Amino acid sequence: MSTSIALHVGSLERGETASTREPAWVKVVLISIALSFFGIFLLLPLGTVFAEALRKGWGAYLAALVNRDAWDAIRLTLITAAIAVPLNLVFGVAASWAIARFEFVGKRVLITLIDLPFSVSPVISGLIYVLLFGAQGWFGPWLQEHDIRIIFAVPGIVLATIFVTFPFVARELIPLMEAQGSEEEEAAVVLGASGWQVFWYATLPNIKWGLLYGVILCNARAMGEFGAVSVVSGHIRGQTNTMPLYVEILYNEYNYAAAFAVASLLALLAIITLALKTLVERQTRRQLQEVTEASGE
């Protein structure tokens, strides 16, 4: 597959004349600018995280990660993601089924509303839950009466995380399902398949890579969210500290090596996310190519 792409590019380049190509020096300058910008803005911060984390050696690095506070932060981050990601996954599938498979009035408005959390500042995403469930909030007095804590407690962190990761799966699936059309599913219905059978056997195999892509991005944000969670957490060690919040506490205590040690786990998560993303993109491109080749024959 890759050789055919390379050959194609090669033939294009041979067909080029000098006037459809930049002078060599322009090309060199542009590539140099991109490489230096890439080095300073992207590689350097990433490298710094690992360099600072290991500055005091592996012993200090491990000690920063293997202790009660760090472990509590890791656990809370995992729990939060384990609740937020599946909920938004189910929502994303339901929303894209309704939007990409049916025509109805107000579709564009609905899509815009689904995108809303992306355009809201993380700080405001936390604030809205304080306004709802905080001591002075709408449900504050009632919650206090029944001794239920949401703000400055785990439920608030989970809610804020669900809000900021809300659009990820839906936004990947809607354009994908719209592009694929519904012929296969309609054929399955005509052949007598039930609704769930249509979804499992006709829809899911076609959207699985897009779904995975959405879940990967959703998970990365859920584990890394800082601003929204910071507003609702109250920063209680061992109780309401997620990993990003724990990084902040350590950093503000001038415990840089430990802060970067915890940060290095999050940076590792980012690298894994990007690697998976690249892999999934390659898969979808291959799938798309097979579809276009099949229809071309």
Place this chain on the structure above:
Amino acid sequence: MASVKRFSPLPGFGLAMGYTLVYLSLVVLIPLSAVATKTLAMGWDSFWDAASSPRVVASYQLSFGASLLAAAINVVFGLIFAWVLVRYRFPGKGLIDALVDLPFALPTAVAGIALATIYSENGSVGSLLEPWGIEIAYTPNGVLLALVFIGLPFVVRTVQPVLADLEKDVEEAAAGLGASRWQTFARIILPHIAPALLTGFAMAFARAVGEYGSVIFIAGNVPMVSEITPLLIITKLEQYDYAGATAVASVMLIISFVLLLLINGLQGWMHNRGRRT
């Protein structure tokens, strides 16, 4: 015509739509409406006092000014990145293409402490700039730098596919008619990718205005000088000034919604242009 939905043989519309609307209302719409209700309950005078005090206005100036400048810088470098990734082949290209999204994937707090460390006066870059009298960390420059970092992928990822779709024969035709390479770029390529550039600019700007985690570590957070608006909202919350925090938040929300509509409009425009050609 009686129904809002057109006929389809597929099942599940009621269930999927019902679930979507309920979940959307519970998670997004009702919580967001709390800001509007709380703001309306304040009355105009106290809203205006809270949303236009000198310290708040200074934070708007910094947040919006730095975000505009950062988005403009991103347009220039984002275009160069997209161009280089689409048109040239060079070693390390695959790595760059994969890592351009790093600012999306790296948790903002991690980016924040890394940038603050690099650009502080003892840091790897900060110590090089210090003899020249250039200070980045703990000044408004630091805010700008963090916002450039966070916004880069938006421009690259919106321009890249449009540039890749641009047919080579249009450029060849222009060259055949005697246009220089620069004329072809300015008259043919640039107008074609302009909507994508503008969309990327608006997205980077919208993200930058609300950004918190990557900025606060490097900003220094001095009131009236290097305090961004999202941080001011948190400060007010920590002082139990819920009304003040809500007033500032509602100003930011209105601006975000206007930007969202603008971005949607731009994307619709791009989509239609793509269809015509």
